[in-house]
Amino acid sequence: MAVTDYSGVKESSPRPVSVRDRLVPPMRGGALWGWLGPLFVAVLGGVLRFHNLGHPKAVIFDETYYAKDAYSLIRWLAERTYIQDADKAILAGNTDVFQKCAAVDQCASYVVHPPLGKWMIGVGEWLFGMNPFGWRIAAAVIGTLSILILARVARRMTRSTLLGCFAGLLLALDGLHFVLSRTALLDIFLMFWVLAGFACLVVDRDKARGRLVDWYETAPLTPEGPWLGIRPWRLAAGLCLGAACAVKWSGVFFFVFFIMSWLWDAGARKALGLRSPYTGWITKDVPTGLVAAVAVPALTYVASWTGWFAGDKGWGREWQQATADGPLLFVVRSIGAWVRYHLQVLGFHADLTSSHPYQSEPWSWPLLLRPVAFHYEGKQDVCGAKDCSEAVLGVGTPVIWYGALLALIALIAWYVATRDWRAGAVLLGYAAGWLPWFYFAVKDDRTMFLFYAVPMVPFMVLALTLCAGLLIGPAGASPTRRTVGAAAVGSFALLALINLWWLHPILTAEVIPYTEWKARMLLDKRWI
Structure with a gap:
């Protein structure tokens, strides 16, 4: 029976009862397991990251800048200059390492990154002291929380708790994420805020579509559709991405997520069959979206500089x-x-073009061609052999990184064939973390390092997770396909675990014979 059109909605048949399922697919599995599974995986990742966190008792790589800057922020609200051999003094228990100057501005330190990441490091130093554990604990906490966030967002994207836990497990087992979660560098905090912003927008997508369907089912229909309200999850995304910029300016690359979110809005209105979906999108979604994409991040970024504005030592x-x-x-x-x-x-x-022995070009990052040696110390007769090595190598787990390359290629084909929003979102996140660096490599010949790629890692894991879902198949797939697919996915997770276990000694500064350290340099001279 035909339905009379009073609303501007094009309808020639009864409203489809599956409109809610199309726009907001139901979540498989209970809410309890939806939290317990990801929490379990996050705890597992946290145990790995917190174990012996204060080792090595050394200032490794760029901790020499951020640990002292963070402590200075906690004490004086601004970064100050410090004495020569300050690192040795700190490791000996002396924190009085900052220069004393006749004039305030003579002690100010010129730093080139915004302060939020250093404030986060400084909280750990305030709670646990100016020592390796104190300046690393914030990174460990943030790294662990990012595992939980990724597991939850993967669950929401796939509607599967099992796949969400798979994603969280892979992030827990990635070597680069693991090392940066145990090191007081800024990049793990950048990755966290980028991932949190992306997750907020995925939640906002579901919430907005749920409100749209509620309106469709209960309210008088209009050609443009309704205004969907303040949308707190989108505002939260603005805060998170503003915080990413307040850690490192490269966080601005990920503001492309807001364009993605607006396209989701337009697609939802069109999917309902509204007569004027794009008019509704422009008049009702874009204005409030601009508040989240511009005003909230700007305020967040400025707020991160409160210490500089409030004090006189910046x-x-x-x-x-x-x-x-x-x-x-x-x-x-x-x-x-x-x-x-x-x-x-x-x-x-x-103008940052100075040469560094561990610098690398962005094209080489997915192949792990040039990791960064954060720490290396040769020792004698302390490991059951004459020559011993203690190392922290900033490198990803090869099984995950090379597997992700194949998964990303598969996602490109999947997106071209189906326009699946999940594949598009993952590819966009990966591209936002990777492609802009090519511009700086070509234009400015800028000095860059592999660990700049850590914001790409969650999207690599999501690519693997979506492909795992394709292998296992939907709930209605044949038992044989689901069994074989689950076995393949489980085998991949096991390989990733074995790979991390093999690399673990050179990720955690375990003292091992030199021959064992050398055996773990998979690409020989490129890894040394």
Whole structure:
């Protein structure tokens, strides 16, 4: 029987009862297991990351900058210069390593990254002291939480708790994520906020579509559709991506997620058969989306600089000159000094071309051709052999990284064939973390390192997870296919576990014979 059209919605038959299932597919498995499974995997990853976290008792790689800057922020709200051999003094228990200057601005340290990541490191130092455990614990906490977030977002994307746990397990077993979760560098915090922002937008997609279906089923219909409200999950995404920029400016690459989210909105309105879906999208979704994509990240980023604005010890602060001119000019001069500081930093990053023995080009990152040796110390007669090695190598788990290459190629084919939003979202996240670096490599010949790729890792894992779902098949697939697919997916997870176990000694500074360390250098000179 035909339905009379009073609303602007094109209908010639009764409303399909499956519209909710099409727009918001039901989640398989109970809510309890949906939390217990990911939590279990996150705890497993946390145990790996927290075990012997204070070892090596050394300042490894760029911890020499961020550990001291973080401690300075906690004490003085700004980064200060420090004495020569400060690292040795700190490891000996002396934290009085910052220079004492006659004038405030003489002690200010010129730093080239925003402060949020260092504030997060500093919280650990405030709680547990200025020692290796204290400056690494924040990274371990954030690394563990990212496993939980990825497991939950993978579950939401696949509607499968099992696949969500598979994703969390792979992230827990990745070597690069593991090493950065045990090191006081900024990149693990960047990865966390990027992943959190992506997860918030995936949740917002479900919530917005649920509201759209509720309207469709109960309210008088209009050609454009309804306004879907404030959308707190989208605002949370803006906060997270603003926080990513407040850790490292490369977080701005991932603002492309908001374009992805707007396309999801337009697609949802079109899927309902609204007569004017794009008009509704432009008038009802885009304006509030701009608040989340522009205003919230901007406020978050500025808020991360509160210490610099509130104190008088930051680089380029010009405090005395600003305070002498009255409240209004104080604000104006402060903002001007802050902008000039940012222009200085922009120039630094554009001119960062100095050679480094562990630098690498972005094309080589997926192949793990040039890992970064965060720490190496040769020792004698302490490991059952004459020559011993203690190393921390920043490298991904090859089984996961090479498997992800195949999975990403499969996702490209899948997206071209089906336009599945999940494949598109994963490919976009991977591309946002990888492709912009080619511009800087070609234009500026910028110095870059493999660990810059860590924001790509969650999307590599999601690619593997989506392909695992394709192998296992839907619930209605034949038992043989599901059995064979599950066996293949389980075997891959087991290989990843074995691979991490094999690499574990050179990821955690375990003292082993030199011959065993050398055997783990899979690409020989490229890994040394």
